[in-house]
Amino acid sequence: MLVSQRRELILAEVERVGGVRVSELTELLGVSDMTVRRDLEHLETHGWLRKVHGGAVLTASSSEEPGFEAKSVLQQPAKRAIAARAAQLLDKSAIALSAGTTTWMLARHIQAGSQPLAVVTNSTTVADVLAAGSRPSDLNVILTGGSRTPSAALVGPIADRAISSLHVDRLFLGVHGMDARSGFTTPNLAEAQTNMALIASARQVVVLADSTKWGTAGLADFGRLSIADVLITDDGIGDEARRILTEQVGELIVVPVEPSLSRS
Structure with a gap:
């Protein structure tokens, strides 16, 4: 899988549920913890998501309310x-x-x-x-x-x-x-x-x-x-x-x- 494809899948998963954990992404993509963290850093740098401890959430405006499940x-x-x-x-x-x-x-x-x-x-x-x-x-x-x-x-x-x-x-x-x-x-x-x-x-x-x-x-x-x-x-x-x-x-x-x- 190309790097760009992997990052698109990560972003799609974050958008689907509102927030994901690193461990979930490593299992989903079959890559290492370090690879996922590098991908999250790249996506955060470009404003697509926000890293949090152990995972990532969507970059949201001050008026957007995440659901309870997310x-x-x-x-x-x-x-x-x-x-x-x-x-x-x-x-x-x-x-x-x-x-x-x-x-x-x-x-x-x-x-x-x-x-x-x-x-x-x-x-x-x-x-x-x-x-x-x-x-x-x-x-x-x-x-x-x-x-x-x-x-x-x-x-x-x-x-x-x-x-x-x-x-x-x-x-x-x-x-x-x-x-x-x-x-x-x-x-x-x-x-x-x-x-x-x-x-x-x-x-x-x-x-x-x-x-x-x-x-x-x-x-x-x-x-x-x-x-x-x-x-x-x-x-x-x-x-x-x-x-x-x-x-x-x-x-x-x-x-x-x-x-x-x-x-x-």
Whole structure:
């Protein structure tokens, strides 16, 4: 296969699912890890995609919203580590989980646990996880209702009104992007409004954001970095980002990611 043909296949696969891992491309193309990484560097240089830890995603505008399935295959080791650390904060009786692939992984910890909880969520995928299995009736799941976005978030006036009538001890909040100037952002205007309602309903805000979210800015912001009482990220976060986050969030927690897993 010619180099140009291989790179066309890579781009076609990224466009098909929104994001791919290096390991998936090596298996698909029958080439080495190093060859795939060189191809990704070339495609990124020409603006066709954006490399992320362990893979690549499409180059998107600030208003383009990746689907849940596309996002769920990215940064899995980091998201698992962040979710596991967040699970240690499940010491409150009433919590909220926003939409997102990391909060979805946190939901698995809740479902596998035994602590009585009331969980408010505007995520259909989070609600699906919490409703599965054999947890007793001490897990009370409240789904907000609303219009569904590509990322499986329920948003809009119905969701906002439901959330504004509730009060939770702790919110676990996923984000599309974060940086020093824009704060926390999303590509979806309605989701930004619903996230603000979630923030207003909570006594404490815990943001779950893997290191690739740093420097990404979506179309709409829903809070400065300082709205995070706690921010949990992975050890791929850069030194300058750590400095800024340490200064602006209440508490920064950086979790290690197993090297053997981060190559997936």
